[in-house]
Amino acid sequence: MSNDQPPTGPPPDEDPLRKRPQEPKEPGGPTPPPGNGPAAGGSSPYDSPYGGTGGAYGAGGGGQPPGYDAGAYGGPYGGADPLAGMPPLAPFGKRVLARLIDMIIVFVPLVLISLFFGGIEGTYGGDDWDEVADRVNSGEQWLWSLITLVAYIGYDTIMTAKNNGQTLGKKIMKLRTAMLNDGRVPDVGSSFLRAAVLWVPALVCCYCIWWIVIVITVLTDKPYRQGLHDKAGKTVVVSAAQ
Known part of the structure; x- marks a missing residue:
């Protein structure tokens, strides 16, 4: 019988906090909703027009501006709402x-x-x-x-x-x-x-x-x-x- 002690903690491959590469999506799979991930090529077109990074209209904005419901309108012809992530419409x-x-x-x-x-x-x-x-x-x-x-x-x-x-x-x-x-x-x-x-x-x-x-x-x-x-x-x- 071996006297070796089992390693403490979960094996590396079973670490629940480990960042794993994204699996390629199968054709026809569910499409993630708009605005939940980074825009292609880096910053979103709805980032601050005055420079900087982060959420919509301001560094560290963390998403949509307060009080703006991105899904309140629905896009034209039933498509995605082009105002998702946009600041509120002007009064x-x-x-x-x-x-x-x-x-x-x-x-x-x-x-x-x-x-x-x-x-x-x-x-x-x-x-x-x-x-x-x-x-x-x-x-x-x-x-x-x-x-x-x-x-x-x-x-x-x-x-x-x-x-x-x-x-x-x-x-x-x-x-x-x-x-x-x-x-x-x-x-x-x-x-x-x-x-x-x-x-x-x-x-x-x-x-x-x-x-x-x-x-x-x-x-x-x-x-x-x-x-x-x-x-x-x-x-x-x-x-x-x-």
């Missing part, structure tokens, strides 16, 4: 305030430029409606409309694409524009399309009516609160609060 009131701030930021320089060139005539004397029509349809008026259009579209496009999806208004209100499918910052093409759909009708033909249409679509769209400009750019507006 409508904050979106309106952010848009008003941006409009003022662009409007004030335009007014100063117009004053430098003699101002834009907003009143007409007498009852000569032909004269009014001639002035409205003049080349000078069309040129000014084009300058205004370029200013608003350019501002929205550049700020959205080059500033983490934030215009100055959105930055003040702690919001940002993100691509719906993966949360990344919209590229120049998506930002331009979004801005063009928003501003061309508003400044060229439809004026107040177009803003009413935008407001209605944001309020009634389910589940992502997309206005027509958001749908054109495939974007969504979310909270960027830290």
Whole structure:
């Protein structure tokens, strides 16, 4: 009979705390739910847009922001929810305030430029409606409309694409524009399309009516609160609060 004592503790292969390699999944096996593992290639597209690693929107966030239910909506056509792990959708009131701030930021320089060139005539004397029509349809008026259009579209496009999806208004209100499918910052093409759909009708033909249409679509769209400009750019507006 051998006097050797059996080794203390479980054999190495039976250590319950040992990290073992993952077994390859069989075809047709269960698919893990989104958001429970690391994104391919490292960090998730829903990590903080200001740098760093960790959970969604902030180092050490550890997952979804408080109060946001990733499965509350369900994805389009019954698929996975593209907002899983995304911060909460932006409140409508904050979106309106952010848009008003941006409009003022662009409007004030335009007014100063117009004053430098003699101002834009907003009143007409007498009852000569032909004269009014001639002035409205003049080349000078069309040129000014084009300058205004370029200013608003350019501002929205550049700020959205080059500033983490934030215009100055959105930055003040702690919001940002993100691509719906993966949360990344919209590229120049998506930002331009979004801005063009928003501003061309508003400044060229439809004026107040177009803003009413935008407001209605944001309020009634389910589940992502997309206005027509958001749908054109495939974007969504979310909270960027830290």
